[in-house]
Every structure is written in structure tokens, then in C-alpha cells.
Amino acid sequence: xxxxxxxxxxxxxxxxxAELRAHPEWVGQPVAVVAGSGPRAEVLALSPEAEAQAVxxxxxxxxARAACTDLIxxxxxxxxxxxxxxxLRDAALSTSPRVEEAPPGTGVYVAEAxxxxxxxxxxxxFQSERGFAGALYERTRRLGLPAVxxxxxxxxxxxxxARLAWQNGEETRVIDPGGDAAFLAPLPLDLVNPSDSxxxxxxxxxxxxxxxxxxxPERALTTxxxxxxxxxxxxxxxxxxxxxxxxxxxxxFEEASDLEFPVRTVEPLLFVLRxxxxxxxxxxxxxxxxxxxxxxxxxxxxxxxxVRRVGMAAPTLDVRVALRLLDLAIQAHxxxxxxxxxxxxxxxxxxxxxxLDFFRPSxxxxxxxxxTLAELGAICGEGRVGAPALAxxxxxDAYSVRDFTPDRAGxxxxxxxxxxxxxTLAVRALRPPVPAQVRARNGTPEAIWSALSRGDVVRCAGPxxxxxxxxxxxxxxxxxxxxxxxxxGWVVRLRHDWVERCWQIDAVYD
Amino acid sequence: MxxxxxxxxPKLSALLRDLGGQIHRGNESLDLxxxxxxxxxxxxxxxxxxxxxxxxxxxxxxxxxxxRTSLGLALLARATAAGEFVAWVDWADAFDPVSAEAAxxxxxxxxxxRPTELDAALRSADQVLKAxxxxxxxxxLARTGASGTERPRIAASAWPRLRKGAAAAGxxxxxxxxxxxxxxxxxxxxxxxxACPRFAAAPDWLEGLDTRVALVRNRTGPGEGHTPVKFxxxxxxx
Numbered sequence: 001x002x003x004x005x006x007x008x009x010x011x012x013x014x015x016x017x018a019e020l021r022a023h024p025e026w027v028g029q030p031v032a033v034v035a036g037s038g039p040r041a042e043v044l045a046l047s048p049e050a051e052a053q054a055v056x057x058x059x060x061x062x063x064a065r066a067a068c069t070d071l072i073x074x075x076x077x078x079x080x081x082x083x084x085x086x087x088l089r090d091a092a093l094s095t096s097p098r099v100e101e102a103p104p105g106t107g108v109y110v111a112e113a114x115x116x117x118x119x120x121x122x123x124x125x126f127q128s129e130r131g132f133a134g135a136l137y138e139r140t141r142r143l144g145l146p147a148v149x150x151x152x153x154x155x156x157x158x159x160x161x162a163r164l165a166w167q168n169g170e171e172t173r174v175i176d177p178g179g180d181a182a183f184l185a186p187l188p189l190d191l192v193n194p195s196d197s198x199x200x201x202x203x204x205x206x207x208x209x210x211x212x213x214x215x216x217p218e219r220a221l222t223t224x225x226x227x228x229x230x231x232x233x234x235x236x237x238x239x240x241x242x243x244x245x246x247x248x249x250x251x252x253f254e255e256a257s258d259l260e261f262p263v264r265t266v267e268p269l270l271f272v273l274r275x276x277x278x279x280x281x282x283x284x285x286x287x288x289x290x291x292x293x294x295x296x297x298x299x300x301x302x303x304x305x306x307v308r309r310v311g312m313a314a315p316t317l318d319v320r321v322a323l324r325l326l327d328l329a330i331q332a333h334x335x336x337x338x339x340x341x342x343x344x345x346x347x348x349x350x351x352x353x354x355x356l357d358f359f360r361p362s363x364x365x366x367x368x369x370x371x372t373l374a375e376l377g378a379i380c381g382e383g384r385v386g387a388p389a390l391a392x393x394x395x396x397d398a399y400s401v402r403d404f405t406p407d408r409a410g411x412x413x414x415x416x417x418x419x420x421x422x423x424t425l426a427v428r429a430l431r432p433p434v435p436a437q438v439r440a441r442n443g444t445p446e447a448i449w450s451a452l453s454r455g456d457v458v459r460c461a462g463p464x465x466x467x468x469x470x471x472x473x474x475x476x477x478x479x480x481x482x483x484x485x486x487x488x489g490w491v492v493r494l495r496h497d498w499v500e501r502c503w504q505i506d507a508v509y510d
Numbered sequence: 511m512x513x514x515x516x517x518x519x520p521k522l523s524a525l526l527r528d529l530g531g532q533i534h535r536g537n538e539s540l541d542l543x544x545x546x547x548x549x550x551x552x553x554x555x556x557x558x559x560x561x562x563x564x565x566x567x568x569x570x571x572x573x574x575x576x577x578r579t580s581l582g583l584a585l586l587a588r589a590t591a592a593g594e595f596v597a598w599v600d601w602a603d604a605f606d607p608v609s610a611e612a613a614x615x616x617x618x619x620x621x622x623x624r625p626t627e628l629d630a631a632l633r634s635a636d637q638v639l640k641a642x643x644x645x646x647x648x649x650x651l652a653r654t655g656a657s658g659t660e661r662p663r664i665a666a667s668a669w670p671r672l673r674k675g676a677a678a679a680g681x682x683x684x685x686x687x688x689x690x691x692x693x694x695x696x697x698x699x700x701x702x703x704x705a706c707p708r709f710a711a712a713p714d715w716l717e718g719l720d721t722r723v724a725l726v727r728n729r730t731g732p733g734e735g736h737t738p739v740k741f742x743x744x745x746x747x748x
Contacts, residue, residue, distance in 0.1 A: 362643065363594075363595045363643045364595055364641050364642060364643030364644060365641070365642060365643055368640075368641045368642065368643075369641055369643070371641075372637050372638065372640070372641035375637050376623055376634055376637055376638075379625060379630045379633050379634055379637070380623055380624060380625045380626070380630055380634060381626070384623070384624040384625070384626075385621070385622070385623050385624070386621075386622060387617060387618055387619075387620055387621065387622060388605060388607040388610065388617050388620055388622040389607060389617055390607055390608060390611060390617070391607075396608075399606070399607045399608070400607075401622065404621045404622075406595060406619075406643075423550075423551055423580070423584060423739065423740060423741050423742060424580065424583070424584075424609075424612055424613040424614070424741065424742060424743075424744045425577075425580050425716075425718050425719050425741040425742060425743040425744065426579040426580040426582075426583045426606065426609045426610070426613055426741075427579075427606050427609045428579050428602070428604035428606065428652075428654070429603075429604050429605070429606040429609075430604070430654065430655065431603050431604075432655075432656070434654075434655060434656050435656065451655070451656050451657060451658045452574070452654055452658060452659070459707065459709045460714075461709055461710075461714040461715045461716050462714075483709075483715065483716040485707045485709070489573060489574070489575060489704045490574055490575050491575040491705070491707045491716070491719065492575075507606065508574055508575060508604075508654065509575055509707070509716065509719060509743075510574060510575050510576065510577060510578055510579040510580060
């Protein structure tokens with residue numbers, strides 16, 4: 001399709017839409033969004049059910065409640081509105097990389113939010129422009145936003161078409177290419193939103209329809225009405241065709257909520273988090289992304305902030321996994337004060353498909369593993385779950401624990417590389433070592449008394465001396481190790497600690 | 511030596527006897543997930559009918575220095591060499607990475623869990639089985655320390671739950687303990703006798719440990735049996 005095509009994704013009452021997105025159970029009920037708190041708070045936005053019961057925008061909360069006793073009054077939440085605006089942009093970005101937020105509406109359109117989308121070529125992706133508009137409508141609806149989509153040749157025409165479609169109860173409207181001027185011609189001039197002075201002047205000239213204006217010569221109009229008429233004329237002729245600029249991809253997503261009442265316990269907080277995560281998951285799914293890491297920010301009563309980060313073993317969109325991880329992160333460090341504001345942020349990343357191997361087992365599923373590791377961390381404590389590793393240390397009892405990441409495990413060792421000693425004698429480490437009293441002759445043990453073994457030494461091999469960190473008074477060590485068999489059946493690794501001047505059993509051969 | 515016509519080949523008979531459950535007819539449907547986990551110790555695998563059964567709870571018990579840990583590490587080494595991921599629930603806190611590395615265990619494929627409480631050990635094993643993807647979940651319940659040897663006290667109801675989890679995950683659960691603790695829920699039980707250490711004369715050093723492994727219960731394969739097993743000391747581990 002040749003020529004510029006612009007889609008306008010429009011949500012007429014964003015404050016109300018943002019509230020209904022967070023509280024879907026209110027859909028179909030009389031709801032009013034009020035600015036501020038208390039009886040003098042003014043009504044900002046209304047649901048059609050509230051409007052039907054004579055509640056009006058600009059009324060105080062008291063008057064609104066008097067008009068409709070069942071009215072649900074909710075304070076305006078900038079956090080919810082910001083998240084709804086971001087969700088609208090995500091829906092748009094799911095179809096095209098060239099997206100631009102429309103300037104805020106004025107007058108009766110002050111509460112509307114609109115996004116322009118470069119719709120050139122999208123008919124090929126969605127079979128037709130109507131197919132594209134229908135798909136975008138479905139995506140926006142899935143994000144919990146009541147939107148309307150119009151496609152036209154210019155921004156202004158698309159926005160006016162979207163407003164008209166909303167008034168007529170349509171979901172989408174497509175103005176055929178080249179049909180912008182014909183579409184606008186019979187419409188009243190008020191719809192192109194002239195300033196008050198310009199509207200008066202045009203009225204005096206007897207111009208009441210958009211077609212009346214667009215048919216007049218530009219030079220004559222500019223001479224009489226000044227430069228202010230130019231943008232209006234361009235709109236009336238459908239000439240505002242600059243495509244939206246490409247948007248740099250952002251991988252930061254946020255859903256936030258201001259709580260009506262401070263929350264002090266975990267249960268209600270989890271209830272709020274569930275809603276935030278559900279909405280975040282819908283937005284990410286819409287963009288084909290998943291959360292790679294979550295940041296929970298809690299605004300505390302008194303102005304403090306509590307930030308907790310939760311890593312993911314693999315990108316996922318499983319809300320239950322994320323909720324459990326956040327739950328564990330909260331339980332790890334109890335809440336210090338009541339919570340007034342909750343925000344969940346994530347750095348999104350693309351979901352990778354599992355690369356299965358014909359010969360190798362697939363291992364634990366990454367999404368379930370991150371939850372399991374968090375559960376195990378909560379059960380066993382910090383630093384007690386991971387992959388064992390050899391420490392870069394000569395001390396005999398040194399070891400380290402690394403993060404368990406199946407991705408890091410390379411190819412399994414071929415059978416030839418596996419040490420042939422699959423029958424290797426193992427030792428059981430004793431942490432901490434068990435103190436022992438030893439009767440020794442010429443430094444060689446002859447009998448042991450300890451909590452484990454009490455008896456004469458039957459055979460003994462050693463000593464093997466290990467020393468290290470001699471330059472540091474606090475961490476230096478010097479051991480003489482002996483492999484000892486006692487007459488009560490134990491085969492242990494006995495050591496004489498030359499620093500502490502004591503005997504210990506630090507391992508058992510088993 | 512000529513074999514009389516019609517009588518089975520003695521070599522073939524010996525092979526069939528040794529390999530037991532590892533041999534299947536061509537027309538039998540082979541459930542790969544249900545294949546046992548071998549230990550890599552041939553005489554023991556023969557007694558076990560191929561190895562430790564997957565989807566079941568097995569138990570290895572014996573006194574200290576009887577070779578339980580060496581047997582457990584052999585199992586880990588063989589499983590990780592095959593590319594499997596394994597979990598080691600180490601209530602005893604006795605896992606020695608140096609020793610495991612010397613035994614051939616691929617440490618990157620081991621999830622080492624060190625609960626301090628017995629209840630936490632059982633819950634940890636349960637969580638790992640729920641996650642799935644682990645071929646083996648080892649539980650080391652042979653805790654020894656400054657207060658001597660601690661006998662784990664576990665409610666009998668815990669084991670059937672773990673057995674159910676093992677069956678669902680298709681994982682082999684192997685419990686190491688001083689004395690048998692799993693009871694009737696164990697599908698396979700091995701008992702190790704007190705081992706006999708071997709010391710080299712000159713230079714004086716511990717060469718290895720000779721033990722005897724007895725199969726005292728096996729619901730999944732051949733009945734009882736026993737075999738001697740020799741473990742060799744690794745200089746690295748020592």
C-alpha cells in the first residue's frame with residue numbers, strides 16, 4: 001500500500017481505565033475517580049454506569065455519593081495511570097517499532113490517552129488494515145484497557161476517527177487511503193479543536209463544517225486569520241502525515257500501585273503483588289518478552305524505601321514462580337514498617353527455547369529451578385545451597401559453593417575422561433573437626449579418645465605435613481595428618497594442629 | 511570345549527546371569543526413563559540387576575568406615591558422567607568436594623543442599639523432586655560430629671511421600687545412613703559390613719578399603735545377594 005498510514009490507539013478516559021485495569025471486578029459498576037481525598041475531592045472520571053445515575057465530572061465526592069449511593073469512589077492514582085499509559089505503548093510497540101505518544105488532549109478530551117503508530121505495511125502482516133486494527137484491539141483488551149483503534153492517512157484524522165468510533169460504540173475504524181478529506185468534510189469544525197478565538201472567527205465567516213474550511217485557499221485564510229489557521233487547515237486537509245519516529249527498545253518494565261491503606265502484613269501485600277505481576281506478565285507477553293530479574297520496591301510509611309532484588313535462573317513468565325520468589329524475598333527480611341506504595345520492576349529479556357540434546361538429559365527446567373533454588377535457600381539458609389566447587393586454597397578442609405546453574409555445566413565427561421577409579425575411597429568431612437585426645441609416641445598416635453572413636457591405633461600412616469598462610473598470624477595453619485585405623489572399627493584422618501597445639505579428627509574414611 | 515547340541519552356551523548363560531535386568535528382547539518396549547542408575551562398580555551392578563532403580567527409594571546403610579560414602583560418590587560420578595543432574599541433600603554436612611572430584615563426580619552437575627534440620631532435609635528432597643530434571647537425589651543422613659553419631663528420627667509417613675515424589679519425578683532417591691531408617695518404603699536396601707582397611711607397608715599409606723555389600727531387599731529385581739567391593743584411596747582425596 002503506498003502513502004502514509006497512521007493508526008491511533010485511543011483510550012478515552014485513562015484515569016478510569018487505569019483503575020478498572022487494576023480492579024477488573026469493578027467493571028459494570030458505578031465507579032468515580034476523584035482527585036485528592038476527603039469529601040471535597042472532585043470527580044475526575046466516571047464509568048457509564050455512574051454517569052447513568054446522574055453523577056457528573058467536577059462534582060465533589062459528597063455530591064457524587066448523594067447522587068448514587070452505590071458509587072465506588074477511588075482516589076486518582078498516578079502510579080496506576082503511568083502503568084496504564086506504558087501498557088498502551090506496549091500494545092502499540094507489539095505491532096510496530098515506530099510509535100509516538102500523542103500530545104495530551106484538551107477540553108473535554110483532557111482524560112484521553114492516545115498513541116500513534118506507523119501503520120505502513122502492517123496490512124501485509126495482518127492480511128488487511130482491518131485485520132491489524134482488530135488484532136491491536138484484542139491485544140489492548142487483553143491488557144485490560146478499553147481502547148478504540150482508527151487507521152487513516154494522518155495523525156489528526158486518525159485521532160478524530162478514533163473519537164467518533166468511540167462515540168458510536170465501534171471497536172475499530174479504517175479510513176480508506178485517500179479518503180481523509182472526504183471523511184472530514186461533513187464533520188463539524190469543533191472536532192478539529194480550534195482555539196476559542198479561531199472558532200468565533202470561523203463562525204463569523206459562516207464556516208461550520210471541516211469541508212467548508214479545507215476548500216478555501218490557504219493564502220487568503222492566513223491573511224485574514226493569521227498563522228494559527230495553518231495547522232488547522234493542514235488537519236482539515238489531512239496533511240499532517242509525518243510518521244512517528246522509531247522508538248529505541250526499552251527493556252525496563254514497571255507496574256506500581258499506591259495502596260489506599262498502609263499494609264503491615266505479608267498476606268495482603270502478596271495479594272497486591274499478584275495483581276501487579278499479572279499485569280506485568282500480560283505486558284511482557286504482548287511484547288514477546290519475559291522477566292529476567294525482578295526488583296520489588298516498597299514505599300514505607302514515613303518516607304522510607306525498601307528495595308529487594310530477585311534473580312531468575314532463566315527468563316520466565318510464570319506468575320506463580322515470580323510471586324513465590326518475591327514472597328521468599330520478603331520473608332527473608334521481615335517488613336520494617338507499614339507499606340504505602342508497591343512497585344515491581346523488571347529487566348525484560350527474550351525467552352530462549354530449550355536446546356534439547358539427542359544424547360544428553362535435559363536437566364531441571366530453568367523456570368521451576370529458580371523457584372526451587374529460592375525455596376531451598378529459604379529452607380536451608382543463605383549459602384547452604386549451590387554447586388560444590390574446589391577452593392583455590394591449599395588448606396585441606398577448604399571448599400567453596402557456587403551458584404547452581406545447569407547452563408554452565410558443559411558437555412558431560414566422556415567415559416574415557418572419567419577417572420577409572422569409580423571405586424575411589426571417599427572421605428566424610430567433619431565440620432567442625434572433632435577434638436581428640438591422643439597418646440602419641442615420637443609424634444605417632446598410639447591411642448585415641450574422642451566422641452567418635454575410642455581405642456588403640458591398629459595401623460597408622462603418616463604424617464603428611466601441610467602448612468600455609470604463614471605470613472598471617474590469624475589465618476596461618478600447620479597440620480600433620482595421619483591415616484589411622486582404630487581397634488573399634490574407625491578409619492579416620494587425624495591431624496595435629498601445630499598452631500592450636502591440639503589433635504582433631506577432620507575426616508572419616510568411608 | 512564343545513557344547514552339546516541343544517544345551518545353552520555357558521558363556522551366554524553367564525552373561526545373561528550377570529547382566530540380568532539390563533537385557534531386553536528386541537520386541538519389548540523399553541522404558542528408558544525406568545532404566546536403573548548404575549554405580550559403575552561391575553560386581554555390585556550385577557547384584558543390583560543394573561543399578562539403583564529410578565522412581566524408587568533405596569537405602570544404603572552400614573557403620574562408619576564401611577564404604578557407604580564411597581558407594582554414594584561412585585553413583586554420583588557415574589550419573590554425572592552420563593550428563594545427568596543430581597542433588598545431594600547433605601544433612602550430615604559431610605560431602606567433601608575434593609573427594610568427590612577425585613571419585614570422578616562432575617561437580618557442576620551436583621546441587622549440594624546442606625540443611626541443618628532433619629525436617630528441612632526431607633522438605634529439601636521433596637522440593638528437588640517437585641522441580642524434576644534430577645536423575646538422582648542422594649540423602650546423607652549419617653551425621654557424626656562432636657556429640658558422636660546422631661541417629662535420625664524420621665516420621666514413618668515421610669518416606670511414602672518421598673517415594674511418591676520419586677515416582678512422579680522418575681528419580682532415584684538413595685538414602686545413606688548408619689542403620690536402616692527408611693523401613694518398608696525402601697524398594698532396595700543395601701547393608702555394608704564393617705570394612706577392612708588396606709595399608710601399604712612401605713611407604714606407609716592407606717591403600718584402600720575392602721568391604722562387603724549385601725542386598726537385603728530388592729522389590730524391583732533379583733532377590734538377595736552380596737558381593738565384595740574394594741575401594742582404592744586416591745592421593746588427591748587424602
